[in-house]
Amino acid sequence: MSRLMTRRKVIATALTAIGGASGLAVAARLADWYGLIPPDHGGLYGVGETLTYASHRLLTARGSLAREFSPDQISKVAPVNGPPPTVFDYQQLVRRGFTNWRLDIDGLVARPSSFSLADLRGFPVSRQITHQACEEGWSFIAEWIGVPLSYVLNLVGASPNARYVVFYAYDDDWESIDTADAWHPQTLLAYGMNGGELPAGHGAPLRLRVPRQLGYKSIKYLAQITLVDSLKDVGDGSGSSAPGYGYSWYAGI
């Protein structure tokens, strides 16, 4: 009798374990399908990252807007981290006032394109006065002027299979955002700041603005945009250069 009970117990435990494991596997598949798994989900810290990213994506699922401010709240001091790129290609662009600068867009698009600064300025203008916080702790409020990324994505015919938009910069940094941020109305390709042109230190001639995430997500000195269905084969697979420096891919907190 007791042996039978033991055997029953072992079988029940095994079935529970198998059920639990396959349940977890199904949950992971579903979470991945709904875009709730960040590229830096590995390791112990990845557990926290996944919980944060997934809960934020569920919380902001109805396209919540980052807070906007009035012109009198614009900060007089807007610091930057690090100087503009020193590479020859970028210096050449600066010398010619960015007249020969182009933004190339390729990947999962119907019409791979290349835009000049004048092209981008000719598109519908969007302005926002938003808060930008650095992960270090400091912050400022500024006005950003540019074209909504969603407008450009529509223009080049973004494929519905594209799940991430990857950005490459002249300082060798790279970044990526998911579709929730890529199609968000406040996500800008910004060429202006506080009523003027985008200053050198803030990413001239063009930077990304993702106001629902911390400052380092808003990559500067843009050169190229690529649409992909997976980040696994892009660079080291971690989604951006931030994890290489020890920082998380998702920066909404």
Add this chain to the structure above:
Amino acid sequence: MRHSALVRVTHWLTAASFIALAVSGVAILLAHPRLYWGETGAVGTPSLIDLPLPFRLTGQSGWGRYLHFLSAWIAVLTGTVYVLGGMRARHFSQDLFRPLLPAKYNIVQRTTYAAVVFVLFPLMIWTGLAMSPAVTSVLPMLVTSLSGQQSARTLHFIIAAVLVLFVVGHVAMVAFAGFSRHVGAMILGGEPSAPEVQT
């Protein structure tokens, strides 16, 4: 029994995540050890408090942030289990608010315990979330009610400092009352072995 299994397990999970939160919090703070009031603040603008700590821009805020959010999840999930379980077991009503006589702890101890659980921890979660641009895009009141993101950061630091003081006092009182007996009771359950000295 002095402490139920629920209290014992959640106590040590909270202790571990609190240490991780404090260490990683300092790692994040060292990237910019200045505190401000309002929405914005940076080097070149007036600060509220200049902490006597060095600026360290050597990347420790990277693992600091990873560890901080991982341990914050553990602390919040543990705290949720503890509060819901404690309500179900009438731990709060019978031991804290209307204790069965003779009470195991005095009024100062009970008030402090209640304040830590029901005021300070919720304030840490609130001020922490108020710094998140994604969370405040959904719930702007979280940050506007505190008069800005930098105010939330400053309050987060001050309440954390109060919690660290509580932990120091808590460990000191356990030490005075008999460290190994009381730690043993919190690990294994049962009553502290020697005659009780109220602390």
